[in-house]
Amino acid sequence: MLSIDGKKGWQRLFPTTEFHMTTSPMMTQALSLSTLMLLVACVAPPPGPEIKTAERFTWRDAPVIDVLGLEPETDYWLNLERASAYTPTATERSSTLYRSDANGRIDTSVTLAKxxxxxxxxxxxxxxxxxxEPSQVQPGRLKIDLLTSTREPVTSRTIGIGTDPASYTEFALGAEFPGAFVWRRVEADAAEPILFVLGGSEGGDGGARYGSPAFVEAGYTVVGLPYYSPAWFGNSAAIPDLPRAFADLPIDYLERAVMAARQLDGVNPDSVQLMGTSKGAEYVLLASSLISDDSAGGGFCSVVANVPSDVVWEGWGAGANAGETSGFSWRGEPLDFVPYTDIGRALAARGRDDDYTMSDAHALGRKDNPDRVEPARIFVERIDEPVLVVGGDMDTVWPSGEMSRAIKTTRDVHGLETEAYIYPKAGHGSGGNPLRRGGQDNLAAQLENYPATFDFLARHARRDDCRD
Structure with missing residues (x-):
């Protein structure tokens, strides 16, 4: 049994402190017990490893993970898993090696990943x-696992990521629009502005679903509008009632969808904004340049075009003839288009030792068909709504940086309000939510233009002249 008494015992605990005291035997025994308790408290082991984070990661704040109570100067794996925000039946995972500091701490805002x-x-x-493959983690949740350097589990925590799915409801836009969905906040208590969201060449509704939740949270009634649904790589079409080929897709379809959305309860029919990414950006720019303000499906408050095109491109897919089919149509007539150059080679190059990209097929198509460019141009000077564009010069899908500059230049000549965020080092993922997979240059771009997009939409959502 450990016994500490008198001046000598106190000095073991507090060597820099002098004590002058007179004790009786009873006092000495009491002091010994209390001192023993103090000593035990002083030498008790620290609490076990603990993962400290926000209860939910959102795009507004950096997703810092702080781990305490580790062995000092020791390697640990930090594993993350979530159901893919883009494809809910798929999984996204990472495994990152960190070394704890001298205090047994890993703070991902200051600790270097290996x-x-x-x-x-x-x-x-x-x-x-x-x-x-399906994830065991519920949509809207992020599982964080801490493991030793030999992959032995240490501790785990599950938090929210992105907008809480329980905070909004979903219903269909209508039978005329297969796969089109409407998202609205559960607590919406006033007529909300309408935001149409269109995905890209992946087809289906994944792009619209991925990009929408944060905007619902910001107070918009979001309409996700899939407009074609291919059967990629032998898989069945996700939405069988939509076209399977990206060929002669009718811009009128969006016009009719806007008419339907304006009839919904709880919306402001005079406040409709459009947002598209990639081919969806090509679509919304065409729509706003062709649909007149006095149409029941026209008169928009603003347009957001992430990694857009400034021309109409060739169509493809079942029933399309190479070099002969347009990607889009208007009032039943195919629009003029720019053909691709050797797009088959670009598609085959993926995963092979060939650096010919989709962006090359677009750029060379433009160069090889100079007489086709002007007739196929999207007449962005006819868009009287404010426009925001985001592009990247390292885009390997198509030259979105160059095409965004062309849009900005044309509109500037005509004195039209245009915001452009164009990045020399970013690529096709230069726009959108920063809580996503991708490179450092894309992230830097997103951290600038994503908040700017919210600001842009908010400034124009309450305009009273959108339909003039």
């Missing part, structure tokens, strides 16, 4: 890889 030159709290999320 082999990374700078600390980046977004790294565990943006380095996630995609697996075409």
């Amino acid at each position: 082999d990374e030159p700078t600390a980046d709290p977004y790294f565990p999320i943006r380095s996630m890889s995609y697996a075409d």
